[in-house]
Amino acid sequence: MADTSDFRNGLIIKYKNDPYVIVEFQHVKPGKGGAFVRTSLKNLKTGRVLDNTFRSGEGVDIIRVERRKFQYLFRESTGLVLMDNETYEQMTVAENIIGDGQIYLKEGMEIELLLDDKDQIISSEIPIFVALKVVETEPGFKGDTANSALKPAKLETGAKINVPLFINEGDVLKVDTRTGGYVERVKN
Numbered sequence: 001m002a003d004t005s006d007f008r009n010g011l012i013i014k015y016k017n018d019p020y021v022i023v024e025f026q027h028v029k030p031g032k033g034g035a036f037v038r039t040s041l042k043n044l045k046t047g048r049v050l051d052n053t054f055r056s057g058e059g060v061d062i063i064r065v066e067r068r069k070f071q072y073l074f075r076e077s078t079g080l081v082l083m084d085n086e087t088y089e090q091m092t093v094a095e096n097i098i099g100d101g102q103i104y105l106k107e108g109m110e111i112e113l114l115l116d117d118k119d120q121i122i123s124s125e126i127p128i129f130v131a132l133k134v135v136e137t138e139p140g141f142k143g144d145t146a147n148s149a150l151k152p153a154k155l156e157t158g159a160k161i162n163v164p165l166f167i168n169e170g171d172v173l174k175v176d177t178r179t180g181g182y183v184e185r186v187k188n
Helices: 095-104
Strands: 012-015 018-028 036-043 049-055 059-062 065-076 079-084 090-093 110-116 121-125 129-137 150-155 160-164 172-176 181-185
Touching: 065 090, 079 095, 090 095, 095 121, 150 172, 160 172, 160 181
Parallel strands: none
Antiparallel strands: 012 018, 012 059, 018 036, 036 049, 065 079, 065 110, 079 090, 110 121, 129 150, 129 172, 150 160, 172 181
């Protein structure tokens, strides 16, 4: 069992029976009383961030994890089919493991999964930026900025985002998967 002296940013610990990653920590030694460690923890299952204080030297359970790269192959009724890039084994994972970012997944895209020592999936990370083609959007009219300079567009994966008026069908866009926002038009 480890203690608070082993804390570092990015360390994954078991707290309240859930996996949490230490976002940041600060060792505090006040003039009176015992030292303590103030932390900001992010729940890997829900994404919720909470602040917690540990007494200095308090024991914590560290979760050993492995980051492995998988390739997204296709979607089926039971979930998403992924292939391990090292062993070429296929596995089906539930859509909720990928979360909201699954709407930006395109066949062949690489996903990184965090696996514990029992090969259970703790969390997943999709690329921050993806290039997706616009399949449907209204034509933009020059000078039509009275209301807003954005219009809706449907991407090849089915995702719908707001884009500037100069975007046309067939354009390839760089999309931020964290916010679901348009970043820029990709040049061919």
